[in-house]
Amino acid sequence: MxxxxxxxxxxxxxxxxxxxxxxxxxxxxxxxxxxxxxxxxxxxxxSTRRGDGWQADHGAQYFTARDPLFLQELDRWQQAGVADLWQPDIAVLGDGAPHRNDGTTRRYVGVPRMSSPARxxxxxxxxxxxxxxxxxxxxxxxxxxxxxxxxxxxxxxxxxxxxxxxxxxxxxxxxxxxxxxxxxxxxxxxxLPMRPCWAVMLQFNARVALPFAAAFVNAGPLRWIARDSSKPGRPARETWTLHATTHWSEQHLEDSADDVIQALVAALTTLGGPAPESATAHRWRYSEPDAAxxxxxxxxxxxxxxxxxxxxxxxxxxxxxxxxxxxxxxxxxxxx
Ligand SMILES: Cc1cc2nc3c(=O)[nH]c(=O)nc-3n(C[C@H](O)[C@H](O)[C@H](O)COP(=O)(O)OP(=O)(O)OC[C@H]3O[C@@H](n4cnc5c(N)ncnc54)[C@H](O)[C@@H]3O)c2cc1C
Missing domain, CATH: 3.50.50.60 (FAD/NAD(P)-binding domain)
Known part of the structure; x- marks a missing residue:
């Protein structure tokens, strides 16, 4: 060269x-x-959105590590204090009786924010x-x-x-x-088109009384909900992230943020969640690849x-x- x-x-x-x-x-x-x-x-x-006394990872929620090279890199990140294990109690909802997700997957997050390893x-x-x-x-x-x-x-x-x-x-x-x-x-x-995802970040004044810290949702507009404040190194303010399915996100791609918040909060309510004190939405136009x-x-x-x-x-x-x-x-x- x-x-x-x-x-x-x-x-x-x-x-x-x-x-x-x-x-x-x-x-x-x-x-x-x-x-x-x-x-x-x-x-x-x-990435991580930050607000008044709260923060939320609104893109990648966690990552896994299987390849030896990436495991070595993860080790460097952990040594540097910019990544840590996150082992939430994860439920699976919407396809039959609610049940627990398998407990064997090791999930990691950036610390104190998902963006920290990149930074x-x-x-x-x-x-x-x-x-x-x-x-x-x-x-x-x-x-x-x-x-x-x-x-x-x-x-x-x-x-x-x-x-x-x-x-x-x-x-x-x-x-x-x-x-x-x-x-x-x-x-x-x-x-290789990418598909979109609407993300909504919610703040609550009291702890949300759901019996899990995260859930894969297999019915309705939501596909994932998580108590962001349960991740290591996060501020204490009760904060949840909701992700809509790619299908729903495509159907509502041009909706206003307010309409998206209203629809996804309503979906959370059907899962037993309360109304939030405040909410913010983010549209990922290029969230994930359509096909491998x-x-x-x-x-x-x-x-x-x-x-x-x-x-x-x-x-x-x-x-x-x-x-x-x-x-x-x-x-x-x-x-x-
Ligand atoms: C909602 C959501 C949930 C996810 N959940 C998970 C998960 O749980 N686990 C997991 O492992 N992964 C998850 N992912 C996927 C993960 O975030 C991505 O695989 C990974 O971050 C992609 O990294 P990248 O560097 O390839 O691309 P990106 O992170 O997209 O980086 C591309 C960069 O290029 C910049 N850019 C684009 N165009 C230009 C230009 N013309 N000039 C200059 N800069 C430009 C952008 O600003 C961006 O910073 C999720 C993603 C989303 C959106």
Whole structure:
């Protein structure tokens, strides 16, 4: 990829767990990395909403760890105090008599917030937030980035020239950037749509008298409810997160936040929950992959020096996203 004296400079677009895993690995392999994210913070869908005296993880609720490489990474996170075990009493509701979920799965969360592992990784990297990439410009087999300039609406072409670009963003957003350059990669992105999820975060003044800390719900608009304040390191204020099913979320994608809150709180009431003191809704337009892709894990186009990674290429979850980011970084090194 480069002459011996030149340290390759790689742009990673997306500071979710896949992009941060990729960037961490690239730096460990001796490359120079700049990470860009359109949001104000890092973590992507491993994220936490904060309010007055409360917080709630409104994207990923927990993660599991099975691959030895991810187990090692989890160990690092636990040593750093940014992840911990969360073993709530989980019920299964809506398909026959309520029963307990199996007690064997080990579930982990970021501490004190789901975004904490991402923040910890980002602290060791060069990360630019509020930086939405709207175009990749290929110049003599190297890349320049064009950003959306939110302040005056004009697009600015970044002068830095990168040796390679990795897109660690959902497929619809990746396709917008790859379309002028890579037809097959764009077709792959377009063949893997993501489905939405409405999330509602509720605050209560007293403990909710439900006989579980979380539940998989298999009937009605809800699919998951959890007492966020039961996770380790959280504020004491009684806070619950509700997730709607993908089907319901699609049907109500353009509903107002108030209408969504009303419908999902009504569904909680039918499960025995009380009315909340306050509520906030968040719409995840790209929540989870519609279908499991083939066993790609990542995409690396060595001719273009263009990579893609993310959960949508590897299982749709935190562990797969992290593994995907790591794998594309190692593919870039082996292309050296
Ligand atoms: C409601 C919900 C519940 C979930 N529950 C679980 C769960 O219980 N367990 C589990 O393991 N996983 C769960 N997940 C999935 C998990 O959150 C994801 O698999 C994982 O966080 C994906 O990481 P990623 O880095 O691939 O993508 P993301 O986290 O989506 O990161 C992509 C980043 O790219 C940025 N970006 C996008 N476009 C651009 C652009 N043009 N320019 C610059 N930046 C850009 C975004 O701002 C974002 O930060 C859940 C997700 C949701 C939404």
């Amino acid at each position: 480069s002459c011996a004296l030149h340290t390759p400079h790689i742009a990673v677009i997306g500071a979710g767990i896949a992009g941060l895993s990729c960037a961490t690995q690239l730096e460990a392999l001796g490359m120079r990395v700049s990470v860009f994210d359109k949001s104000r913070g890092t973590g992507g869908r491993m 910890w990784l980002a602290d060791a990297l060069t990360v630019n937030v509020s930086a939405r990439v709207i175009e990749l410009v290929n110049a003599n087999h190297r890349w320049q980035l064009r950003f959306d300039d939110a302040t005056d609406g004009r697009a600015a072409l970044e002068s830095t020239v990168f040796d390679a670009v990795v897109l660690a963003i959902p497929p619809a957003q990746a396709a917008d950037l790859t379309r002028p350059h890579a037809a097959a990669t764009t077709a792959l992105c377009e063949s 892709p083939d066993a790609r894990v990542f995409v690396w186009d060595a001719a273009l020096k263009l990579g893609l990674c993310g959960d949508w290429l590897h299982g749709g979850r935190v562990e797969g996203a992290w593994l995907s980011g790591r794998a594309v970084a190692r593919a870039i090194l082996s292309a050296e």
